[in-house]
Amino acid sequence: MLKIEPQNLRTPGPTPIPDDIVEAMGTPMINHRGPEFDELIKKCTAQLKQVFMTDNDLFILTASGTGALEAALVNTLSPGDKVVAATAGSFGDRFIDMAEAFGADLTRLDFEWGEPIDPDAIRQSLRDDPEIKAVMVTHNETSTGVTHPLEEIARIAKQEFNKLLLVDAVSSLGCLPLPVDAWDCDLVGTASQKGFMIPPGLAFISVSDRAWEAQKTASMPRFYFDLEEAKRTLERGQTPFTPNVPPCTG
Numbered sequence: 386m387l388k389i390e391p392q393n394l395r396t397p398g399p400t401p402i403p404d405d406i407v408e409a410m411g412t413p414m415i416n417h418r419g420p421e422f423d424e425l426i427k428k429c430t431a432q433l434k435q436v437f438m439t440d441n442d443l444f445i446l447t448a449s450g451t452g453a454l455e456a457a458l459v460n461t462l463s464p465g466d467k468v469v470a471a472t473a474g475s476f477g478d479r480f481i482d483m484a485e486a487f488g489a490d491l492t493r494l495d496f497e498w499g500e501p502i503d504p505d506a507i508r509q510s511l512r513d514d515p516e517i518k519a520v521m522v523t524h525n526e527t528s529t530g531v532t533h534p535l536e537e538i539a540r541i542a543k544q545e546f547n548k549l550l551l552v553d554a555v556s557s558l559g560c561l562p563l564p565v566d567a568w569d570c571d572l573v574g575t576a577s578q579k580g581f582m583i584p585p586g587l588a589f590i591s592v593s594d595r596a597w598e599a600q601k602t603a604s605m606p607r608f609y610f611d612l613e614e615a616k617r618t619l620e621r622g623q624t625p626f627t628p629n630v631p632p633c634t635g
């Protein structure tokens with residue numbers, strides 16, 4: 386067996402895992418279609434809603450954070466939909482690449498790496514093109530260490546223009562203030578290996594009523610990340626596919 390010595394891990398994620406979590410993850414495997422899993426996933430989902438500060442639906446996906454971001458896109462948008470996205474780093478760029486891969490029509494706002502996004506530029510784009518349906522933003526740009534002004538961007542996207550708001554919160558949720566309901570963020574995706582201090586392999590996403598409304602007509606291709614299926618199976622205490630159970634027990 387590969388022997389790995391304890392490390393003083395100083396990456397932005399995966400973060401070190403506390404000893405009691407390592408221990409809890411060593412519990413015997415359970416049947417993911419059985420009553421213990423039903424109890425586990427419902428409890429974890431309820432507790433995650435507290436961390437997200439939301440009453441919206443919330444799903445635990447077996448994926449890295451990118452899975453949650455893909456789920457946000459493909460469940461609410463259609464090819465050709467106009468979207469405005471601001472970026473000032475590699476994760477902002479990747480979110481845009483993903484949206485383009487699924488056929489979104491991007492208005493791309495590039496800012497200098499190391500600088501925050503200017504919310505006024507988003508406001509201007511929304512003024513210039515009333516057909517824009519959604520705003521995409523990375524809350525904390527891990528590649529530069531800069532936190533973007535999400536609260537203000539959300540106010541513009543939601544209160545001023547009433548658009549759908551998709552947030553990459555992979556390195557912010559649990560680390561920075563992000564009250565999902567108070568800021569009215571429609572889709573917020575994050576991952577287990579950063580602020581939550583559990584291993585990689587779980588992604589978490591919150592989904593507002595407005596996002597479900599968009600989902601009814603969204604036609605981007607989806608299968609593994611179909612949130613309607615996730616909702617249906619969660620009601621009976623399960624996930625559509627085999628879940629990554631140990632980090633849940635942790």
Ligand code: PLP
Nearest residue numbers: 449450451476525527555556576
């Ligand atoms: N977005 C941000 C801001 C990130 O920091 C990361 C990972 O570091 C990702 C997206 C991608 O997440 P993952 O590697 O879990 O898919």
